Amino acid sequence: MSASPKGFRFATVSAGFRKEARPDLALIVSDTPATAAGVFTTNRFQAAPVVVARENLAARPVARAVVINSGQANACTGDEGMTNCRTTLDLVGKACGIPAAEVLPASTGVIGAQLHMDKWREAAPRLAAALGQNTHHDFARAIMTTDAFPKVAERELAIAGTTVRLVGMAKGAGMICPNMATMLSVVLCDAAVTPEAWQRLFLDAVDRTFNRVTVDGDTSTNDTVFGLANGASGVTVEGDDLAKLGEALTDVLARLAYMLVQDGEGATKxxxxxxxxxxxxxxxxxxxxxxxxxxxxxxxxxxxxxxxxxxxxxxxxxxxxxxxxxxxxxxxxxxxxxxxxxxxxxxxxxxxxxxxxxxxxxxxxxxxxxxxxxxxxxxxxxxxxxxxxxxxx
Missing domain, CATH: 3.10.20.340 (ArgJ beta chain, C-terminal domain)
Structure with missing residues (x-):
């Protein structure tokens, strides 16, 4: 098991969004502003967190945090769903001391169900207080729905004589036919990369991996892939080294994509x-x-x-x-x-x-x-x- 990329902290709590008592709210915070990339579903019914995340990244491709809830997809929830999504970012941002505009949201669960805002208000301070007490493996478990196992892929590579680390977490077992796999993924990297290069690498890697899997032919309203690169390793990736980073990123996503199909609901093949x-x-x-x-x-x-x-x-x-x-x-x-x-x-x-x-x-x-x-x-x-x-x- 590789070490997690530098400069990221994780937290998970049980907020009561699901029937069973288990962690269902997960947070990643970068210690410094990170270059952020995103690839999203092409389904015309896009969930509120997809719309809000797109807006945040379009305004500024920088993020400090990713927050994901399991239980309610917050899709097809109208103006109330949009307002609730933005309120959750305010709650998490305030609890963590970071701007709400630098928090990227994602949700998974039943389509049409509104977020439980009373539970969000109670859970946000606990989530912030738990930062650093969990790992990326805990994060992967907390975002599961019908998944049989958490999906994590890690990779290290040497650039300029220094170790650069990547880790990817994903969830998804049904409604998998990403067309940008319900499918969510977050990839973290501790190198520094320009926004243009990072987004380009992500688009290419997603097209070669997540966009080439299917469980049931259904493209979700919530499919989202986030990538954060915070530079905490001290390495700036540019020039010929971008291809090397792109290969490592594609490898991480390819292994996650395989796990999505392997874990297809009831799948044996x-x-x-x-x-x-x-x-x-x-x-x-x-x-x-x-x-x-x-x-x-x-x-x-x-x-x-x-x-x-x-x-x-x-x-x-x-x-x-x-x-x-x-x-x-x-x-x-x-x-x-x-x-x-x-x-x-x-x-x-x-x-x-x-x-x-x-x-x-x-x-x-x-x-x-x-x-x-x-x-x-x-x-x-x-x-x-x-x-x-x-x-x-």
Whole structure:
């Protein structure tokens, strides 16, 4: 386990936002103003904290704190929800002695539920008093909803002879199809980076990681990724070292993205759908997403069924351009389909053991060009239905 990036403190408390007694309010405070970046959901119904965080970052890409509550999403809550969100920043800012405009909010939970402001007023001073008593692992636990486990990824790298540290925390198990995974993430870094470079690195890393996963094809109203870089290591990242930092950031987000799919509600499999030979990358993405979102493909993977017909049917309705006879489908290294028909391999026997594993490789060659795309997708199980049928009850 790596040490946390320098200059950040953590606090979690139980505010009573959820039915069970557990930490449900989490705070990160940087000892000094940090360069801040944000990437948000493209859902047209954007939660109040998404709107407010966008406004804060647009006004000034600097932050001192991130506060996240679990229990109420504060989405589709109208003017009252917007007012409540801004009030929570005032409460936390006052308790911590920092400007409310430098606090970034995020929320997760039931859509349409208003924040419990009486509980916020009681909890904010306790949250501030707890700063430094918790770790980034505690923070990851406090923001969980239906998650089975906390999601944390750490990375160290050497720049200018000094160790720079990154840590990422995320939550998400259902309503995962980030399009910027309900999915929230915060990444902290103790290097100094210009706002323009930091945001650019984040956009690229999110596009290559969080934007390439799906559990159920649903994009949340609350998807948010924050990044804070406070310079506490004494290192300023610039020039050629930006690529090095970008690689480390992408690695952190990639590991978190894998965990989101691994922890898909009731999931037992992580499908790595790789599409190559498309006319272009956009068509490769269309094929990968059609296969990864297919309920028939997902249930076949849960049932350990080498049902190539479901995969081929999904490819065929993706809208991509190709000749049917050029398509090759391979599952866990076993070629199932070529020349418009199944191969003569005994793939049920060959795949009996591989399909018992967690990771399932689905490789699709279209033979129409050089476009390629990769998507992580979960399977679909009885437990997913049970979890979501009972979510509000």
């Amino acid at each position: 992580v499908m790595r759908v790789k599409v190559s030979g498309a006319v272009d990358d956009a068509e490769a993405e269309a094929v990968a997403r059609t296969v990864g979102h297919s309920q028939l493909v997902k249930t076949a993977m849960y049932g350990r069924d080498a049902n190539w017909g479901r995969i081929v049917a999904a490819v065929g309705r993706s809208g991509a351009s190709f000749k049917a006879e050029d398509v090759v489908v391979t599952l866990c290294g076993v070629e199932l389909f070529r020349n418009g028909q199944p191969t003569d391999l005994d793939f049920d026997t060959l795949l009996r053991e591989p399909l018992k594993g967690r990771d399932v490789a689905v490789d699709i060659e279209l033979g129409a060009g050089t476009g390629h795309y990769e998507l992580l997708a979960s399977d679909l199980t009885h437990d997913y239905v049970n979890c979501n049928a009972d979510y509000r009850s």
